[in-house]
Amino acid sequence: MTAVVDPKVVADPLPPRRSNRAWEKFRRNPSALLGGAVVAFFLIVALLAPVLPVPGPADTDWSAVRKAPSAAHPFGTDEIGRDVLSRMIWGAQASLLAGVVSVAIAVLLGVPLGMLAGYLRGWTDAVISRFTEALLAAPFLILAIALAAFLGPSLQNAMIAIGLSAMPIFIRLARAQTLSVMTEDYVESARAVGIGHLGLIGRYILPNILPPIIVQSTLTIATAIIAEASLSFLGLGQQPPAPSWGAMLNIAKNFLEQAPWMALYPGIAIFLVVLGFNLLGDGLRDALDPRDT
Amino acid sequence: MLAFIGRRILIAIPTVIIISIFVFALQHMLPGDPILVMAGEERDPAVIEALREKYRMNDPIPVQYLAWAGAALQGDLGISLRTQQPVLELIGQKLPVTIQLAVMALIIAILIGIPAGVLSAYKKGTWIDWLANIVALSGLSVPNFWLGIMLILLVSVKLGWLPASGYQPLSEDPIQSIKVMLMPAFVLGTGIAATLMRHTRSAMLSVLKSDYVRTARAKGLRERVVLVKHALRNALVPVVTVITLLFGELLAGAVLTEQIFTIPGFGKLVVDAVFNRDYAVVQGIVLCTGIAFIAMNILADAAYRVLNPRMSDQ
Numbered sequence: 176m177t178a179v180v181d182p183k184v185v186a187d188p189l190p191p192r193r194s195n196r197a198w199e200k201f202r203r204n205p206s207a208l209l210g211g212a213v214v215a216f217f218l219i220v221a222l223l224a225p226v227l228p229v230p231g232p233a234d235t236d237w238s239a240v241r242k243a244p245s246a247a248h249p250f251g252t253d254e255i256g257r258d259v260l261s262r263m264i265w266g267a268q269a270s271l272l273a274g275v276v277s278v279a280i281a282v283l284l285g286v287p288l289g290m291l292a293g294y295l296r297g298w299t300d301a302v303i304s305r306f307t308e309a310l311l312a313a314p315f316l317i318l319a320i321a322l323a324a325f326l327g328p329s330l331q332n333a334m335i336a337i338g339l340s341a342m343p344i345f346i347r348l349a350r351a352q353t354l355s356v357m358t359e360d361y362v363e364s365a366r367a368v369g370i371g372h373l374g375l376i377g378r379y380i381l382p383n384i385l386p387p388i389i390v391q392s393t394l395t396i397a398t399a400i401i402a403e404a405s406l407s408f409l410g411l412g413q414q415p416p417a418p419s420w421g422a423m424l425n426i427a428k429n430f431l432e433q434a435p436w437m438a439l440y441p442g443i444a445i446f447l448v449v450l451g452f453n454l455l456g457d458g459l460r461d462a463l464d465p466r467d468t
Numbered sequence: 469m470l471a472f473i474g475r476r477i478l479i480a481i482p483t484v485i486i487i488s489i490f491v492f493a494l495q496h497m498l499p500g501d502p503i504l505v506m507a508g509e510e511r512d513p514a515v516i517e518a519l520r521e522k523y524r525m526n527d528p529i530p531v532q533y534l535a536w537a538g539a540a541l542q543g544d545l546g547i548s549l550r551t552q553q554p555v556l557e558l559i560g561q562k563l564p565v566t567i568q569l570a571v572m573a574l575i576i577a578i579l580i581g582i583p584a585g586v587l588s589a590y591k592k593g594t595w596i597d598w599l600a601n602i603v604a605l606s607g608l609s610v611p612n613f614w615l616g617i618m619l620i621l622l623v624s625v626k627l628g629w630l631p632a633s634g635y636q637p638l639s640e641d642p643i644q645s646i647k648v649m650l651m652p653a654f655v656l657g658t659g660i661a662a663t664l665m666r667h668t669r670s671a672m673l674s675v676l677k678s679d680y681v682r683t684a685r686a687k688g689l690r691e692r693v694v695l696v697k698h699a700l701r702n703a704l705v706p707v708v709t710v711i712t713l714l715f716g717e718l719l720a721g722a723v724l725t726e727q728i729f730t731i732p733g734f735g736k737l738v739v740d741a742v743f744n745r746d747y748a749v750v751q752g753i754v755l756c757t758g759i760a761f762i763a764m765n766i767l768a769d770a771a772y773r774v775l776n777p778r779m780s781d782q
């Protein structure tokens with residue numbers, strides 16, 4: 176499920192002193208730090224994939240088909256003798272890339288639309304809001320599956336499908352935040368001294384609506400990683416032989432009795448990275464909550 | 469109340485129109501000519517032209533949309549390319565299976581999520597609260613298709629307690645039907661239980677701070693009575709609304725759960741339609757789930773007004 180940030184929680188603008196306080200609060204939250212550490216670990220592993228001393232993700236060894244974990248293959252091998260650890264390390268790239276790119280698509284499309292609706296109000300707001308409600312009406316994964324099906328199965332299309340499906344959350348959030356910031360005195364003052372629309376949006380509104388957007392992005396990355404794994408599990412994401420945790424699980428389910436390790440490790444990896452982003456997102460939300468500062 | 473529901477239905481009409489435009493536009497997103505995709509192996513120009521006429525592809529796009537929407541309004545969502553059955557009939561056949569799965573999952577989620585949320589709020593700051601939060605966050609982070617695979621491995625393959633797959637209609641053999649559906653329902657219910665736990669905890673925390681709970685305690689009522697009769701009853705108002713809104717999550721979760729446990733329901737229909745390029749079925753499913761979701765939203769608002777009488781004069 177996509178957790179949705181309560182607009183009231185992080186509605187206030189973020190002056191420098193408050194950002195210091197937020198950082199202090201974040202630093203003292205062990206679960207947030209744990210989440211950050213887990214995410215950092217997976218990011219480093221994904222980035223270092225090409226230089227880590229493991230076999231290539233597509234290297235097959237026909238003499239080691241479905242071998243249990245051993246010193247040579249710490250996480251065992253798959254149905255055609257590929258090293259599961261290596262495929263998981265390379266699979267981390269696909270998962271994290273999908274999480275980050277799809278959320279970037281959702282933010283880059285959703286935030287400007289939401290700001291436009293909140294800033295202009297009237298008909299623009301009505302049209303954008305109805306459009307958002309329509310998109311929100313289709314369950315996230317069903318929408319992503321339908322889009323991925325029509326766009327064609329590939330990691331790139333899965334990212335577009337997930338990004339478009341996650342976009343309405345950001346439209347709603349940015350709209351609510353913009354409406355709230357627009358009533359602040361400093362925006363009124365800026366308008367009174369004749370600052371133009373672009374100046375108002377760029378210098379006064381955008382910086383002040385960013386904290387909840389950052390929190391929501393972190394939580395949505397977690398949802399997007401599960402969505403990518405789900406699409407790849409269904410065969411609509413990363414295509415073989417390229418490694419992806421979801422696609423590995425799809426194959427592993429056919430060899431549960433003979434090679435349970437094929438299903439165990441990729442699932443643990445998805446769970447840990449998603450838990451990491453959820454802990455980080457919860458920590459950021461608590462740190463940026465103006466009600467507690 | 470009827471006037472409120474009527475007003476909400478009127479407001480929902482533009483949203484339904486936008487959903488229908490989106491669903492209609494899906495077929496135009498297909499790379500290349502959608503008719504050639506629909507025709508599959510068939511390359512006879514006469515057949516292709518007949519299909520083009522049948523689907524009014526020679527008409528301007530707005531005319532095509534109006535014809536499609538007009539038919540959809542009369543319940544004609546097209547014909548499945550694979551089974552040659554009307555799409556609506558196909559959805560109607562599969563839906564009861566998914567409803568059974570969803571209801572069982574919801575019961576499991578309520579039985580786990582609400583007591584866990586109450587306990588966690590009541591014991592705020594203790595190890596019980598901490599543990600309940602960690603378990604809930606884990607429930608939200610675990611991919612349900614992986615949980616399903618692991619449970620099949622443990623409960624079916626290793627222990628042999630429950631069947632790994634299959635479906636038995638409830639009307640034919642209720643006991644066997646529930647037994648077969650138990651594991652999938654648990655898998656689908658975990659994420660929902662976690663969501664319910666978090667909402668119940670947050671609602672209970674705010675209710676436990678209220679004056680009437682303090683008064684009830686001051687009157688010397690037993691703690692269990694305070695907790696269940698005074699606190700939980702009020703805390704459940706927002707939770708009931710959340711349950712109504714979890715419909716979308718249940719449907720989406722059912723797609724993967726039914727795939728793993730080979731349950732012939734709505735979710736499996738979506739996946740099979742996607743892989744058979746049965747686009748009319750995919751379109752029909754998105755349209756139906758969208759409309760059902762809007763209906764559930766209206767129901768959630770109505771339930772909230774019934775449970776919270778202060779809302780009714782607003």
